[in-house]
Amino acid sequence: MSLIVAKFGGTSVASPERIQMVAKRVAAIKGAGNEVVAVVSAMGKTTDELVSLARALNTDPPAREMDRLLSTGEQISMTLLAMALSTLGHQAMSFTGRQAGIETDGTHEKAKIVKVSAKRIRKALDQGYIPVIAGFQGIDFNGDITTLGRGGSDTTAVAIAWGIKADVCEIYSDVDGVYTADPRVAPRAQKLTTINYDDMLELSSVGAGVLQMRAVEFARKYKVVIHARSAFTDTSGTYIKEATSKMEEAVITGIAHDTSEVKITIRGVPDTTGIAAKVFSALANNTVNTDMIIQNISEVGLTDITFTCPEADLKRAQETIESVLPEIGAREYDVDEDIAKVSIVGTGMKSSPGIAAKMFEALGEKEINILAISTSPIRLSVVVDGAQTVAAVRCLHTAFGLDSENIFKESQLSAEELAAKLQKGR
Amino acid sequence: MSLIVAKFGGTSVASPERIQMVAKRVAAIKGAGNEVVAVVSAMGKTTDELVSLARALNTDPPAREMDRLLSTGEQISMTLLAMALSTLGHQAMSFTGRQAGIETDGTHEKAKIVKVSAKRIRKALDQGYIPVIAGFQGIDFNGDITTLGRGGSDTTAVAIAWGIKADVCEIYSDVDGVYTADPRVAPRAQKLTTINYDDMLELSSVGAGVLQMRAVEFARKYKVVIHARSAFTDTSGTYIKEATSKMEEAVITGIAHDTSEVKITIRGVPDTTGIAAKVFSALANNTVNTDMIIQNISEVGLTDITFTCPEADLKRAQETIESVLPEIGAREYDVDEDIAKVSIVGTGMKSSPGIAAKMFEALGEKEINILAISTSPIRLSVVVDGAQTVAAVRCLHTAFGLDSENIFKESQLSAEELAAKLQKGR
Numbered sequence: 001m002s003l004i005v006a007k008f009g010g011t012s013v014a015s016p017e018r019i020q021m022v023a024k025r026v027a028a029i030k031g032a033g034n035e036v037v038a039v040v041s042a043m044g045k046t047t048d049e050l051v052s053l054a055r056a057l058n059t060d061p062p063a064r065e066m067d068r069l070l071s072t073g074e075q076i077s078m079t080l081l082a083m084a085l086s087t088l089g090h091q092a093m094s095f096t097g098r099q100a101g102i103e104t105d106g107t108h109e110k111a112k113i114v115k116v117s118a119k120r121i122r123k124a125l126d127q128g129y130i131p132v133i134a135g136f137q138g139i140d141f142n143g144d145i146t147t148l149g150r151g152g153s154d155t156t157a158v159a160i161a162w163g164i165k166a167d168v169c170e171i172y173s174d175v176d177g178v179y180t181a182d183p184r185v186a187p188r189a190q191k192l193t194t195i196n197y198d199d200m201l202e203l204s205s206v207g208a209g210v211l212q213m214r215a216v217e218f219a220r221k222y223k224v225v226i227h228a229r230s231a232f233t234d235t236s237g238t239y240i241k242e243a244t245s246k247m248e249e250a251v252i253t254g255i256a257h258d259t260s261e262v263k264i265t266i267r268g269v270p271d272t273t274g275i276a277a278k279v280f281s282a283l284a285n286n287t288v289n290t291d292m293i294i295q296n297i298s299e300v301g302l303t304d305i306t307f308t309c310p311e312a313d314l315k316r317a318q319e320t321i322e323s324v325l326p327e328i329g330a331r332e333y334d335v336d337e338d339i340a341k342v343s344i345v346g347t348g349m350k351s352s353p354g355i356a357a358k359m360f361e362a363l364g365e366k367e368i369n370i371l372a373i374s375t376s377p378i379r380l381s382v383v384v385d386g387a388q389t390v391a392a393v394r395c396l397h398t399a400f401g402l403d404s405e406n407i408f409k410e411s412q413l414s415a416e417e418l419a420a421k422l423q424k425g426r
Numbered sequence: 427m428s429l430i431v432a433k434f435g436g437t438s439v440a441s442p443e444r445i446q447m448v449a450k451r452v453a454a455i456k457g458a459g460n461e462v463v464a465v466v467s468a469m470g471k472t473t474d475e476l477v478s479l480a481r482a483l484n485t486d487p488p489a490r491e492m493d494r495l496l497s498t499g500e501q502i503s504m505t506l507l508a509m510a511l512s513t514l515g516h517q518a519m520s521f522t523g524r525q526a527g528i529e530t531d532g533t534h535e536k537a538k539i540v541k542v543s544a545k546r547i548r549k550a551l552d553q554g555y556i557p558v559i560a561g562f563q564g565i566d567f568n569g570d571i572t573t574l575g576r577g578g579s580d581t582t583a584v585a586i587a588w589g590i591k592a593d594v595c596e597i598y599s600d601v602d603g604v605y606t607a608d609p610r611v612a613p614r615a616q617k618l619t620t621i622n623y624d625d626m627l628e629l630s631s632v633g634a635g636v637l638q639m640r641a642v643e644f645a646r647k648y649k650v651v652i653h654a655r656s657a658f659t660d661t662s663g664t665y666i667k668e669a670t671s672k673m674e675e676a677v678i679t680g681i682a683h684d685t686s687e688v689k690i691t692i693r694g695v696p697d698t699t700g701i702a703a704k705v706f707s708a709l710a711n712n713t714v715n716t717d718m719i720i721q722n723i724s725e726v727g728l729t730d731i732t733f734t735c736p737e738a739d740l741k742r743a744q745e746t747i748e749s750v751l752p753e754i755g756a757r758e759y760d761v762d763e764d765i766a767k768v769s770i771v772g773t774g775m776k777s778s779p780g781i782a783a784k785m786f787e788a789l790g791e792k793e794i795n796i797l798a799i800s801t802s803p804i805r806l807s808v809v810v811d812g813a814q815t816v817a818a819v820r821c822l823h824t825a826f827g828l829d830s831e832n833i834f835k836e837s838q839l840s841a842e843e844l845a846a847k848l849q850k851g852r
Contacts, residue, residue, distance in 0.1 A: 065509050
C-alpha cells in the first residue's frame with residue numbers, strides 16, 4: 001500500500017465528462033489498495049475567464065481581490081471531483097488551500113509556501129475519505145487567500161505530498177513523461193524512466209515544459225518523488241527524484257529547444273566603461289528578462305551588444321532601447337525574431353570534458369551557425385537560426401547517443417514541415 | 427452620518443456593466459458622508475449554472491460539497507464589486523461569509539445563523555474601507571462553508587446590519603418598494619411608506635415576493651430596519667420596521683395573490699377517525715407542503731377532503747394520493763390547477779370586527795365564488811377560480827379603501843389580458 005498524491009491539470013477537469021474520467025482514475029488508485037489525495041486545477045479556461053471579468057472592471061485589480069477571485073476556480077473543480085467520486089461510491093471530501101493547511105507569505109498573486117499543516121488531510125485519510133484539494137492557493141498570516149502563481153497547482157501537489165509524507169506525487173497531464181527531446185522534433189527521442197531534480201530543473205529552464213519549475217524546486221528541497229505521467233494512458237511516466245548511483249549515467253540527459261525568445265543587437269555602441277551597465281539596468285527596470293548577452297568588438301572604438309529576451313518582453317525592450325540609444329551614443333539596433341535556443345543538459349557533463357567541442361562539431365557538420373552561447377555547470381545552450389531548430393535538435397540527439405531504435409509514432413512531419421510549424425507556433 | 431448596509435441581488439450584479447452601476451451607487455452612499463457595507467448575491471444565473479454542473483456529476487450531490495460549490499458564486503461577485511469600487515477611487519475589501527463572521531449551524535444548504543462576529547467588518551470600516559460581503563453563506567462549527575438557502579443574501583444583509591448596529595439595511599432590487607397590491611394587477615395600488623414586520627411577513631407568506639421571509643423574521647427578532655428600494659431609481663422605497671403609533675393605522679395593509687398553488691380534492695373518503703391523519707402524514711412524508719385544508723360531508727358516511735399545495739409539489743402529491751387511495755378506501759381524486767389564493771393582510775384586523783363579512787360581501791358582489799378559506803390573526807385568504815384573480819384583487823383593494831387617486835403607469839393591460847398573463851406565468 002502506498003500513499004499517493006495525484007494532481008490533475010485544467011485540461012483534465014475541463015468538463016463534467018473529464019471530471020468523471022479523473023474520478024475513475026482516482027478511484028482506481030484507491031481500489032488498488034492505496035491511500036490517495038487528489039489535487040486539482042481550475043476547469044479549462046476558467047482562470048482566463050475570471051481574469052477577463054476582473055479586467056473589465058479594473059485595469060489594475062487589487063492583488064488581494066484578484067487572488068480571492070481566481071481561487072474560486074479550483075474551489076469549483078474540487079467540489080465537482082468530490083461529487084463525482086461520491087457517485088462512484090467513494091467517500092470524498094474537498095479542501096480549500098486554507099483547509100489543506102497551505103500557509104504562504106503575503107505576496108498576493110505569487111505567494112510562497114511557508115508551511116504545510118496537513119493534519120486535517122491526514123485525519124480525513126484515516127477516516128477513509130479521499131481528500132480533494134484545491135490547487136494553486138493558500139492562506140497568509142492575515143487569513144487572506146493567496147495564490148501561488150500560474151501553474152501553482154503542481155506546487156500545491158508537491159507541498160501536500162511532503163506534508164503527508166506521500167510515497168509519490170503523481171502529476172497527470174496530456175504528456176506521458178519527460179523525453180530526451182521533444183518527440184515531435186526528434187522522432188527518435190526516448191522517454192526517460194527517471195531524471196534527477198537538477199537535470200529536470202535545467203531542462204525546464206530552457207524550454208521543456210512538462211512540469212512547473214517551482215514544483216520541481218520544492219520537490220528537490222524536500223526530496224519529494226514526482227511521477228510525471230499521462231492522464232490518458234496507464235503506462236508509467238518519468239520519475240523525478242534524487243540522483244542515485246543506480247540511475248543511468250548518461251552524460252547528456254536531454255536536449256531542449258525554445259523558440260519563444262528574440263535576439264536584439266544594438267550596433268555601434270561606444271566601447272566605454274559603464275555603457276553595458278546602462279543598457280541592462282534600463283532593461284531590468286522595464287522588467288525585460290534578458291537571457292544571453294554577447295558583446296563583440298566590430299569596429300575600432302565601437303562595439304555591438306547582443307542579447308536575447310522572451311518575445312513577450314520585446315515591446316518593452318524596444319521602448320527601452322529607443323529611449324537609451326541617444327544617451328549611450330549608439331547608432332541603431334535590430335531585432336531577429338526568428339531564432340531558437342537549443343540546449344543540451346546533463347549532470348554528467350560536470351565530469352566529462354569535451355562536451356562543448358562535441359556539440360559545436362556536431363552543429364558544424366550540419367552547417368548550423370551558432371549565433372550565441374551560454375552555459376551553466378550542467379547545461380550548454382546555443383542560439384541558432386529558427387529555420388535550423390529541427391536540424392540542430394536532431395543532430396545533437398544523435399551525437400550524444402540519445403537516439404532510440406524506435407521512431408516516435410506521432411512524429412509524421414518532415415523536417416521542413418516541423419520547422420514551419422515551430423515558427424508558426426511562436 | 428449613517429451606517430448603512432446595502433444589499434444587491436443577482437440581477438443587479440449580472441454583468442460587469444451592472445456591477446459598475448452598483449459600485450457607483452455604493453460610492454454615492456459613501457460620498458454622501460455615510461459609512462457603507464455592501465452585500466452581494468451571485469451574478470445572474472451563476473448559481474443555477476453551478477447546480478447544473480453538480481447534477482451532471484451526481485444526481486444527489488453531498489450537501490457539504492454543494493455548499494462549497496455554490497458559495498463560489500458570491501465570492502466572485504464580491505471581488506468584482508471590490509475591484510469596481512477601487513476603480514472609482516475607493517478602498518474596498520471583500521469578505522467571505524466566514525471572514526464577515528457569519529457563524530451558522532451545520533445544516534448544509536439551509537443553515538441558520540447562530541452568531542455574527544462583525545469585528546473584522548467594523549475594523550475595515552474604521553480604516554476607511556468599504557467592506558463588500560459575500561451573501562448567502564456562513565461557516566459552521568467545523569470550519570466548513572454552509573449556505574443559507576436560496577435568497578439567503580437578504581438574510582446575510584440583515585444579520586450584518588444587526589452585527590454592526592447599522593442604522594438601516596437597504597435591500598435593492600428591481601422592485602421599488604412594497605405595494606398595497608401587485609400594481610400590474612391593481613392599477614390603483616399604492617407604495618407603502620412603511621410596513622410593520624408582522625404585516626410584511628404575512629404578505630410575504632401569501633405571495634408578495636419583495637423580500638425573503640427569513641430576512642424579515644431575522645429583522646423582526648433583532649429590530650433591524652429594512653429599506654426595500656429600487657436599484658434603478660433614487661426614490662425612497664418602503665421601510666419595514668416595528669409598528670409605532672405614528673404608522674398609518676389602516677385596517678388592511680395590503681392584498682396579495684398567489685397563483686402558484688393547485689387544489690386537490692379526494693372524493694368519497696369514508697368518514698372515519700384517522701383517515702385525514704393518514705392522508706396528510708403520507709403527504710408530509712413525501713415533502714408535500716399542504717396549505718389550506720377543507721373537509722366536506724358530501725354523502726352519508728362519505729366525505730371529500732380538499733387541500734391546496736404548491737404546484738411544484740403536485741407530482742409528489744399525486745403519487746402519494748394514488749398510493750393511499752386503496753388503503754383509505756377513497757373513490758377518486760381530482761386536481762384543479764387553475765386557482766388563485768387571494769389574501770388580505772393587516773395587523774389592524776385584530777381590533778376591527780367585520781372584516782371577513784366585508785371581504786365576502788365584496789367578492790359576492792362581483793359574483794366571485796369562494797372555493798376555500800383560511801385565516802390567521804392578521805390575514806384572511808380565499809381560494810378563487812384562477813380566471814377571477816384580477817377581479818378579486820381589484821374589488822378587495824377598493825373595498826378596503828386602498829385605492830390611490832393615481833393609476834399605476836405600468837399597468838396598461840386589460841383585466842382579461844392580465845388574467846391570461848397571470849395564468850400563463852404559473
